[in-house]
Amino acid sequence: MTTDAKQRTAIKEYQLKNLSQFLNKKGIIPRSIHIYVGTGSSLAKMKSNFVKVIEIYKKYFPNIKEINLGGGFAFDYDNLDPDKKYFVWEKYFKFISLKIKQLELAKDVKFILEPGRDVFADSGSLVVSVKRIVNLKNKKNIGTDGSYVLMPSATIRKRQHGLSFFDKNFKEIKNPKTIGVLSGCTTLSSDYLFPGEVKIPTDLQAGDYIVVKDIGAYGSTQHMEFLNKKPCPEVLIKENSGVYLITERGKDDDKIRYLLSEPKKI
Numbered sequence: 653m654t655t656d657a658k659q660r661t662a663i664k665e666y667q668l669k670n671l672s673q674f675l676n677k678k679g680i681i682p683r684s685i686h687i688y689v690g691t692g693s694s695l696a697k698m699k700s701n702f703v704k705v706i707e708i709y710k711k712y713f714p715n716i717k718e719i720n721l722g723g724g725f726a727f728d729y730d731n732l733d734p735d736k737k738y739f740v741w742e743k744y745f746k747f748i749s750l751k752i753k754q755l756e757l758a759k760d761v762k763f764i765l766e767p768g769r770d771v772f773a774d775s776g777s778l779v780v781s782v783k784r785i786v787n788l789k790n791k792k793n794i795g796t797d798g799s800y801v802l803m804p805s806a807t808i809r810k811r812q813h814g815l816s817f818f819d820k821n822f823k824e825i826k827n828p829k830t831i832g833v834l835s836g837c838t839t840l841s842s843d844y845l846f847p848g849e850v851k852i853p854t855d856l857q858a859g860d861y862i863v864v865k866d867i868g869a870y871g872s873t874q875h876m877e878f879l880n881k882k883p884c885p886e887v888l889i890k891e892n893s894g895v896y897l898i899t900e901r902g903k904d905d906d907k908i909r910y911l912l913s914e915p916k917k918i
């Protein structure tokens with residue numbers, strides 16, 4: 653179910669009356685109502701969405717026992733404080749618990765949440781290597797072996813990601829001060845890992861590495877086949893117990909990532 657009449661799929665608000673009448677006539681009680689408000693939604697939007705869902709539940713489906721509030725809880729990619737990137741869960745839970753009491757909702761109605769992005773975003777990073785550096789008039793163009801097709805949603809949403817820089821021995825290079833842009837390596841002249849200028853270490857050089865943070869949500873599943881760039885291999889880093897290869901890089905003659913049946917310790 654969607655509150656936005658522009659969305660392609662799902663039942664629209666104007667169809668609810670007919671739907672509930674039809675179900676009543678057939679004697680069908682739906683198991684659940686499921687709403688998806690759209691990704692990156694703020695606390696204010698999530699609150700008003702909750703109120704709206706409850707109105708729909710009371711008006712059209714008062715007998716159902718499950719309300720699925722979906723996902724869409726915003727993760728703040730731009731916030732440099734790693735503890736302040738998350739959706740404000742406590743405020744949200746306080747609000748819905750208050751509303752449940754105020755609206756005297758039946759105690760046997762179960763609420764389900766499906767947060768994806770906010771749970772996984774900062775669990776994954778993309779590692780690219782620096783291939784060459786071109787000095788432009790007032791910035792450096794950093795040629796990497798990456799591409800926006802590895803993480804297209806950043807470009808689609810005009811979003812920047814946090815970065816860390818490492819030398820060829822993987823020693824961190826701190827204090828990025830110089831203005832740069834991060835080029836991808838495909839034939840597309842506008843291929844940048846993500847749009848806009850970033851701060852890079854002044855002495856960054858070919859052979860160094862850049863770690864692009866917060867790409868854990870939808871990770872390499874968002875890889876696009878466009879431009880023939882092979883998908884990255886993925887590794888899972890377990891706390892204190894090693895690094896495991898979980899998908900192999902796509903092959904030269906196709907563009908598919910290969911999920912290993914068993915993680916391989918490397």
Ligand SMILES: Cc1ncc(COP(=O)(O)O)c(C=O)c1O
Binds near residue numbers: 770
């Ligand atoms: C039905 C449904 N639930 C949950 C999610 C997760 O959304 P998010 O990652 O924005 O929290 C999605 C994402 O497309 C979805 O379609």
